[in-house]
Amino acid sequence: MKYQFEVAGGDFSHAGFVSIEIKKIMKRLHLPPAFIRKLSIANYEAEVNIIAHAYDGVVDLEITQEKITTTFTDRGPGIASIQDAMQEGFSTASDKVREMGFGAGMGLPNMKRNSDSMEIHTKQNEGTIVILSHMVPIA
């Protein structure tokens, strides 16, 4: 199964819409709550990152029997240093983003912690692709 969602950059009023939709799909598939929670947190962090840093983006969800893959592709400034961004507490978020309770520099490390694998491809002034994979637990 494949789904695609759009995310508008800077639009915090809709932050979480895509992650909540994906969470609903996971619930319909009757996946274990702990699995859904991990996947939802990783997705939400990635979605908030697009809203906080990029102009816009798309989220592709691919579901197979073995694996759930979410790919977050944005048009934006890119990540200057993935190594820096992976450090807990490192953030380039604006004051506006911080006022919303985000931008604590936990996004990328938390995505990694809550997924089975994470890939990042980024190009300065073009955008970033984050691919999160979650192995479906055997019932």
Added chain:
Amino acid sequence: MQEHETQNMSFDMTSSIRSFDVDSLAVEVGEILYHSQITNRFCYGFCSDLMSDLLTIDATETVLITGLITKQTIRTAHIAEIHCIIFVRNKTIPKELIQIAQELDISIIRSPHTMFRVCGILYGRGVKAIY
């Protein structure tokens, strides 16, 4: 002395964790603005105005205490599997926010107290810290 040791050994750690429902939390600290359709029990409390922090904890059976009145707070709580939020400092909660809480079925309590006081009261009643 021997008796004391025996008593300590038979002490059941699980019985020391109390759990609360939304009504019993509200009696302690404020008024319910929305009550979830499901009966949830809460053993732990977590307070933060930083949503990023909320996403880094295991929030099972946890009530969130916050002064951050935004739609994002409700959505972040939903993602983190938090089923009750206490908004502190007697802030006005917009109707729109209550609607989102209804949609996501998250109980909302408004407290006239400061965050420090709410935490103190709940901790005193036996609500545990996550760590």
